[in-house]
Amino acid sequence: MRLRWSRLSPQLAMLPAVSITLIAFLGSIGWTILMSFTRSRRLPEYAVDWERPFRQYNRLFADAGWQISLTNLIVLALGSAMAIVFGFILAALIERERRGEDFFRTVFLYPLAVSLIVTGVAWRWIFNPQYGIQHVLQSMGWETAAFNWLNDPTTAMYAIIIASVWQSSGFYMALMLAGLKGINTEIWSAARLDGVGLFRVYFEIIIPMMKFTFLTCAILLSLGVIKAFDIILAMTNGGPGQSTWVPAYFTINAMANKGNLGYASAAATMMLAITLVVFLPLVLLTVWQQRAAKKGAI
Amino acid sequence: MSDAGVMFPRKPRRIRGRSIAVIVFLAMAAMFFCVPLYVLIVTSFKDMDQIREGAIFSLPIRWTWEAWRFAWFDACSGLSCEGLQQGFWNSVVILVPSLIASIAVSMITGYALAIWDIKWAGPFLFLLFLTAFVPFQIIMYPLIRLTVMMGIYGSTTAIAFVHTVLAMPVLTLIFRNFYKDIPSDIIKAAIMDSGSFWRIFVEIILPLSGNILIVVLILQITSIWNDYLVGVTFGGLGTKPMTVHLANMVTVSTGTVSYNVNMAAALLTAIPPLVIYFVLGKFFVQGIAAGAIKG
Numbered sequence: 344m345r346l347r348w349s350r351l352s353p354q355l356a357m358l359p360a361v362s363i364t365l366i367a368f369l370g371s372i373g374w375t376i377l378m379s380f381t382r383s384r385r386l387p388e389y390a391v392d393w394e395r396p397f398r399q400y401n402r403l404f405a406d407a408g409w410q411i412s413l414t415n416l417i418v419l420a421l422g423s424a425m426a427i428v429f430g431f432i433l434a435a436l437i438e439r440e441r442r443g444e445d446f447f448r449t450v451f452l453y454p455l456a457v458s459l460i461v462t463g464v465a466w467r468w469i470f471n472p473q474y475g476i477q478h479v480l481q482s483m484g485w486e487t488a489a490f491n492w493l494n495d496p497t498t499a500m501y502a503i504i505i506a507s508v509w510q511s512s513g514f515y516m517a518l519m520l521a522g523l524k525g526i527n528t529e530i531w532s533a534a535r536l537d538g539v540g541l542f543r544v545y546f547e548i549i550i551p552m553m554k555f556t557f558l559t560c561a562i563l564l565s566l567g568v569i570k571a572f573d574i575i576l577a578m579t580n581g582g583p584g585q586s587t588w589v590p591a592y593f594t595i596n597a598m599a600n601k602g603n604l605g606y607a608s609a610a611a612t613m614m615l616a617i618t619l620v621v622f623l624p625l626v627l628l629t630v631w632q633q634r635a636a637k638k639g640a641i
Numbered sequence: 642m643s644d645a646g647v648m649f650p651r652k653p654r655r656i657r658g659r660s661i662a663v664i665v666f667l668a669m670a671a672m673f674f675c676v677p678l679y680v681l682i683v684t685s686f687k688d689m690d691q692i693r694e695g696a697i698f699s700l701p702i703r704w705t706w707e708a709w710r711f712a713w714f715d716a717c718s719g720l721s722c723e724g725l726q727q728g729f730w731n732s733v734v735i736l737v738p739s740l741i742a743s744i745a746v747s748m749i750t751g752y753a754l755a756i757w758d759i760k761w762a763g764p765f766l767f768l769l770f771l772t773a774f775v776p777f778q779i780i781m782y783p784l785i786r787l788t789v790m791m792g793i794y795g796s797t798t799a800i801a802f803v804h805t806v807l808a809m810p811v812l813t814l815i816f817r818n819f820y821k822d823i824p825s826d827i828i829k830a831a832i833m834d835s836g837s838f839w840r841i842f843v844e845i846i847l848p849l850s851g852n853i854l855i856v857v858l859i860l861q862i863t864s865i866w867n868d869y870l871v872g873v874t875f876g877g878l879g880t881k882p883m884t885v886h887l888a889n890m891v892t893v894s895t896g897t898v899s900y901n902v903n904m905a906a907a908l909l910t911a912i913p914p915l916v917i918y919f920v921l922g923k924f925f926v927q928g929i930a931a932g933a934i935k936g
Contacts, residue, residue, distance in 0.1 A: 453919075
């Protein structure tokens with residue numbers, strides 16, 4: 344009797360996780376995708392609109408706000424990629440110059456422990472046109488200094504990029520540092536003995552060796568960018584106008600402010616599709632990495 | 642530069658020009674990273690007269706706790722003017738059940754998947770890996786309906802429930818990967834000895850979990866404390882977390898903006914995770930590495 348119970352309890356213990364996966368994830372995703380093909384407005388309608396099943400998607404892609412959101416997504420991804428470059432430079436320097444490693448690592452990583460709402464408050468204050476950095480530079484004699492980025496639709500996105508690079512560089516530095524420490528130190532000795540210059544060692548040996556780390560960082564960054572919401576809300580709340588909308592913001596806005604369920608569901612489904620497009624390389628990368636490891640190529 | 646030093650215990654060496662350049666660059670980067678925190682701190686201790694002079698980097702002429710006191714007790718967030726303290730206690734009340742539920746569920750699931758024969762374990766793990774990346778927006782509305790159906794929408798329970806749902810995939814994978822490396826001899830002996838799922842969990846697994854538990858605990862404390870979206874979506878009147886109160890306070894302030902109060906409020910919100918970070922930084926780094934897929 345006891346034996347049977349002990350065989351049953353592992354399966355029973357899985358029950359919460361399995362029901363969360365089936366209901367809260369798979370069921371919810373299916374429900375939202377279904378909603379995107381209906382004419383639901385404030386309340387869900389379950390009848391799929393067979394005459395024009397893609398009406399929400401057609402509307403979505405005709406919507407200027409959605410086009411801005413997609414453009415900003417790409418701008419944000421490219422801009423935030425600076426965090427990977429910056430993170431690698433910091434990691435490489437910390438790794439070469441071991442003095443103060445703990446101190447620098449602590450300083451570069453602390454933004455990650457802070458809420459993005461707080462990050463937004465701090466950076467908005469720095470960009471404040473009246474009392475912020477613009478005023479400081481102007482009073483120092485640089486009369487034409489213009490750092491009123493957040494109130495200008497053409498520059499607001501760059502201010503958000505600076506804040507998010509500040510926030511996430513430490514994260515990529517930590518991943519890069521782990522990658523750098525995994526590199527066999529004999530490579531350094533060999534390269535230096537051959538008289539290869541420091542920069543060439545990095546560009547021709549170290550960076551190619553860390554291609555998995557770089558790819559992982561790039562994929563994590565893309566997934567993070569798709570989820571970007573808090574930082575937008577705290578920095579600009581989407582404005583000025585719609586100039587800093589991103590898909591995550593667009594979707595929440597369609598749901599919460601416009602109360603248009605079918606429309607918001609179509610946007611959310613597109614977010615999932617973008618995630619999958621980014622996600623597929625991650626799966627392939629994992630497989631590739633395992634194969635490479637088996638061959639002993641790493 | 643230091644080839645021998647990497648392979649053998651380091652010998653003290655001369656500081657060379659290149660070394661100095663590297664340290665100077667790192668120090669400048671460190672300054673860039675400290676600027677926002679520095680600006681928050683000095684502004685929060687200034688009075689509004691000095692702030693209006695517009696020297697954002699200057700130190701307070703007269704250090705005052707007034708803005709901090711006001712932010713904590715009196716500042717208005719939405720319609721209520723009871724300060725951030727309400728949001729702080731809401732966050733604490735959200736944190737405790739969220740931590741317990743999310744860690745309990747994923748720990749037991751991770752243990753079952755790592756040690757016991759579970760049907761469909763492989764596909765389920767792959768599914769968890771996939772769900773870890775799902776954007777919150779696509780499950781948000783269905784979860785609202787689900788919590789309404791359960792009769793908990795707007796309560797702390799709803800927020801804790803959603804945190805548990807969102808954390809489950811990543812945490813389960815972390816626990817599973819940790820438990821998988823427990824030597825199988827120990828497990829085999831334990832199964833022969835008692836064979837009970839729960840007894841092995843309590844007597845063998847729990848005592849071995851100290852390290853991973855701290856890592857996960859820190860990961861979860863910071864991410865739950867810093868969460869905004871779940872709190873604002875699933876919280877109701879009187880249950881919204883501190884981040885939501887802060888966001889309302891700094892955006893919907895009418896009349897003249899008290900920047901010093903806003904900065905003090907931001908710092909008050911940031912202090913709990915920062916304290917944890919500076920005290921237990923080592924575990925924090927392990928946590929973000931383990932939870933990297935969380936993004």
